[in-house]
Amino acid sequence: MNKKIFITLLLVFSSLSIQAQEELTWHTDMSKATDISIKENKPMFLFFTGSDWCGWCIRLQKEVFKTPEFIKWAKENVVLVELDFPRKNEQTDAVKMQNAQLQQQLQVRGYPTVWFVSAVKTDEGKVNLTALGSTGYVAGGPEKWLEGANQIIKKK
Numbered sequence: 001m002n003k004k005i006f007i008t009l010l011l012v013f014s015s016l017s018i019q020a021q022e023e024l025t026w027h028t029d030m031s032k033a034t035d036i037s038i039k040e041n042k043p044m045f046l047f048f049t050g051s052d053w054c055g056w057c058i059r060l061q062k063e064v065f066k067t068p069e070f071i072k073w074a075k076e077n078v079v080l081v082e083l084d085f086p087r088k089n090e091q092t093d094a095v096k097m098q099n100a101q102l103q104q105q106l107q108v109r110g111y112p113t114v115w116f117v118s119a120v121k122t123d124e125g126k127v128n129l130t131a132l133g134s135t136g137y138v139a140g141g142p143e144k145w146l147e148g149a150n151q152i153i154k155k156k
Helices: 002-022 030-040 055-065 068-077 093-105 141-153
Strands: 044-049 079-084 113-121 127-135
Touching: 030 044, 030 079, 030 113, 030 127, 044 055, 044 093, 055 068, 055 141, 068 141, 079 093, 113 141, 127 141
Parallel strands: 044 079
Antiparallel strands: 044 113, 113 127
C-alpha cells in the first residue's frame, strides 16, 4: 500500500512540475518573436544564456524564471526569447548566426544577460529594435529581480 501511495504522489508531483515548466513559451526565432512583440505591444525579453554550461544562467532560471511570480509577470509583460550559446546541445546554423549577431549588436560580454528591447515597424516595413536596458543574475529571488525588470520596461 505504501508503495502505491508513493508512486501516485510521485506521478502527481511530476505532472505538476512539468505543467509549471510548460506554461511559458520561449521563442528562439527573433523574426517570429518580433512579430508577436509588435502585435501584442510588449517588449522582447532577450535571454542570453549558456544553457548547458553556465552555472549562473541555470541558477537564474531556477531561482527566478521557473517561479510562479515570474511566469505570471512574463505572460503579462514581455515576449520571451532565448538566445542560447551551448557547448554540447545542437543548434541550426541559422540560430547560431542570429544569436551571434544579436550578441554582437547588444555587446553581450557575459552570461546570463537579459536585454529588454522594443520593436517598431517602420513605414518601409523594416523593424527597428530599441534597447531599453539590461540585467543579469540578481540575488534575492523573483521579487528583487522583477523589481529591476519593471524599472527597465517602464522606458517603453
